[in-house]
């Protein structure tokens with residue numbers, strides 16, 4: 308690494324549809340655009356990573372399904388590939404997104420290398436790696452160990468920082484670097500997309516998620532079933548997963564004519580440009596990238612005010628937050644925006660300007676670059692056990708909570 312010059316950066320993330328993979332891919336592209344060499348290491352090419360971007364390289368991890376093992380192992384081949392890439396490309400930094408198992412694999416990879424070839428390990432926590440797996444006794448100690456052994460740890464919201472310090476045996480520091488979004492230009496015209504959807508003058512509500520249980524699709528459908536008048540809106544579900552399990556509930560609620568589903572959409576921007584507002588019913592979100600994606604298209608959101616969402620969505624300014632996941636309250640909030648186009652449009656404009664001022668690539672990517680350089684200039688982190696544990700480190704002044 309030359310001081311201030313381009314860095315050689317490894318990135319590992321989940322390649323499938325999901326906020327952490329989208330964020331990691333966009334970050335890698337932006338870093339390459341700024342002159343850094345970026346090496347993705349994962350079991351598949353991340354779905355939003357083009358094959359021809361300059362200075363962006365993809366290194367697949369080969370997974371063997373040995374008959375001896377009941378369950379295929381990913382962590383070990385991942386760590387071996389990480390070490391191989393670090394050695395071959397003299398990685399300065401190995402930045403892993405989502406701790407499980409990526410941070411553990413990175414720590415292992417680092418320990419396979421001689422000191423002069425060891426990259427600094429930066430771990431970014433995205434959400435359930437803390438809020439769900441951090442509580443699991445089968446994972447928590449391994450996650451804590453990986454965080455204590457990382458050279459730097461970041462979280463995508465202040466909420467996630469607090470949760471991590473509360474739940475895990477780790478005293479920090481954790482740097483809060485919010486997510487960013489860099490939407491691509493839509494490929495089709497708004498008229499073409501509205502024609503494809505068969506939407507006329509109804510208001511188009513968009514819900515974009517991977518439909519996992521914590522996204523509360525049951526609550527989403529219960530909410531839209533209560534919106535009046537019924538013919539004033541359509542709900543567009545951009546599903547990163549199969550919607551089939553929810554179809555019976557949709558028809559039971561009499562929503563079949565109101566709901567449009569598109570699964571595994573690559574060009575999400577085509578649809579966001581024609582939506583009027585976003586509706587998010589998650590019971591937990593450390594950030595909620597899909598709200599940010601709507602903000603970039605000047606669309607307000609209605610959401611339950613959980614987790615890190617209030618750091619992103621300003622209630623009454625860029626959208627509406629409800630205190631609880633009560634379908635009537637959510638439905639009244641949506642109705643209020645259907646009935647007041649001027650307010651809805653003003654909120655959308657405020658949302659877009661907030662996205663630009665606080666959650667754009669221009670604002671966020673330099674924060675990662677600064678962190679990488681600072682981490683590279685500092686000493687290698689001592690092995691776990693010497694600091695960072697609540698049991699061993701009383702100098703941080705933080706007391707274990709809960």
Ligand code: GMT
Pocket residue numbers: 324325326327328330433434435436463486521591592593594595596597
């Ligand atoms: O943590 C997860 O459940 C998966 C992860 C993902 O890959 O989509 O979602 C988390 O990371 C996103 C990107 O940082 C955030 O926008 C999501 O809010 C967060 N999900 C949860 O906290 C449930």
